Amino acid sequence: MITLNHYLALASILFCIGIYGVLTRRNAISVLMSIELMFNAANINFIAFSKFITPVFLTGQVFAVFVITIAAAEATVALAIVILIYRHHKEINVDKINFLKW
Amino acid sequence: MSWLTPDINFKIISPELIILIVALLVLILEPLLKGRSKNILPHISWIGVALALVSVITLWNREELGFNQMFILDNFSCFFKIIFLSGTLLVILSSISYLKEEKIFHGEYFSLILFATFGMMLMASSLNLIVIFLGLEIMSLCLYILAGFRRYDLKSNESSMKYFLIGAFASGFLLYGIAMLYGATNSTNLKEILIFTQGFENPLFLFIGLGLILVGLGFKIASFPFHMWVPDVYEGAPTPITAFISSGPKAAGFSALLRILLFAFGSLHIDWSFVLWILAVLTMSFGNVIALSQTNIKRLLAYSSIAHAGYVLVALVAGGDSGISSAMFYLLAYTFMNIGAFIIIIFLGEKKVNLDDYSGLVTKYPILGITLALFMFSLAGFPPTSGFMAKFYVFSSAIKSGYTGLAIIGVLNSFVSVYYYLRVVVIMFMRAPVDEVQKVPIPFFLGLALLFSVWGTLHLGILPQSFLTLAQNSIFSPF
């Protein structure tokens, strides 16, 4: 029998993997993929809550649709920024680039 | 199958619609217009913003819900819309000459600023976490793009990248927090969450949701542990966009925070105010202490904006009617004085951002020197400027709610901040000018924006009563 707790536990594991990835990866695209994992963890939560807690309204599932849209929009912009920076990488000496530290 | 008609009410979203239509109009006109006729685009934009401002004022003192309780029109949202729209107006007016100088005069710039304003306005006037989140995303996406608008400049690109990665990371937290809140209360509607929080005996699950939301919004308002993006992004982004980021989106984040904390979670004030107390103290102190050692004026204002977020958090801790109204008054005053200070940096251009470049500014540009000194005095909190009045109301609301210690720490912090604000003034007035470059006349629209922000700073400082009454009339009833 699968209960709500199973889904929530799975989602929190995914969320923490995502956080770990964001904090430790250097590559900007990998960081972006870790952020996608965090979004997906939230989506699992939404859909699980939608089934187990409010089966009359579709709030959770509708929110998940919006989250997917947002993820698409964010990925588009992020990859455009990556392409923009990459052009500079090729034009300027790579060693001289001092990426803003965080 | 029965047809359900959606609950549409165009009247209450008319300010948003105006902004949206103008943004689309600018976007359509951009490829159609050629050459010099493109100069009309910023004027279309600011006229649109002014129209939206008028329509917000006509909607004052009405309370209506629409779109299946997704959208609320009340004085609280109207007041915040006035803050956003005046900030946008100042930024558009002051960036016309800057864009030409930097050779990035494109219509998309104005249209993205308008879209960002649209997102902020929705954040301020929504009762549903779905719409708040979507508004926040629209706003943030526009800002990521605008931060990288100086495409040929690597620093600008990097700041855009960094802003994006940290912003999206924060959105992840916010989203997970909303999911938790939805699970705990069965709803994303703040009204229903309010009903739930008033009669809940096991709020642990609720609090993890609230905590994650606090982390997510903490990034947006740049409160202490989540501030590390601020200096780099402020430094790298084009200066008008830095001015924009430091005023509007911060106010929008606070509007969402006010609604969530003081409306939906108002009855649990004792539980969360402790966390916010610590955050407020750390944010104020950290921002002010680091700002002392800055030599780049954009970075200096970045740390100062962190400190100012701390002062607004004090008002949130205080809570109640006076807390809400003083936070709103503070954000309005901050918009004028902060953008005002940035307008002068915009005029001096992207190459003169070190404090040494400001030596003797007052002999070269007397008007700019005096107004910058005025804004610095206001940011530091000297009477009779708006900064003094805003700080006064915030700290007195804290004392009224019994947080005397917090108010004292806040006042001490303002004393620390006097040092670095006055340093700018001293450099401008006392030192001899370094270079003898040809004096450039002040562009008309930039001067207009400067005049408008000087008016705001002085009016809110000398005659604060009118706007304070406005703020007091526009609080939502705290639960």
Place this chain on the structure above:
Amino acid sequence: MQFFIFLIVSIILVVASILVIVQRNPVVSALFLIAALCAQAILYLLLNATFLAVIQIIVYAGAIMVLFLFVIMLLNLRKDEFGFEKRKAQRFFGILFAILLLVELGVVIKIGLSKIPSTEFSLDPDFGGVQSIGKALFTDYLLPFELTSVLLLVAMVGAIVLAKKKL
């Protein structure tokens, strides 16, 4: 039966997600992320979210991830040559923070949710289907739905503004 499917799918999901963040090659990472997203789609089916399962595969695993792969291949990104400097301490804090949060979430879920009934409701047959989602989107959630159109427009404009060679 359902429980076994859940177990297998969640193991695949967790393993694939871990591989996404430990792989040094972004192409391999992206491929594992696609696997994770597909596993998630099966979870959505278990949760009666049929429409979302389809969307997850078509839009997320299909369109978005193809965009990722396309950019990675286009720029020929190898290893970690492109990105932020990160200090050793950050790695430590990353692990610490992630574990702390995990424990905290686990405890909260265990305690906080014991009062919420997790019994199955009798679900509407169309729960999570195209028709019910569509109806919800165009009635109750009309405003957020229209907002997503603005969001996508902004993303399009942004991609063009940033990535186009000559503006």
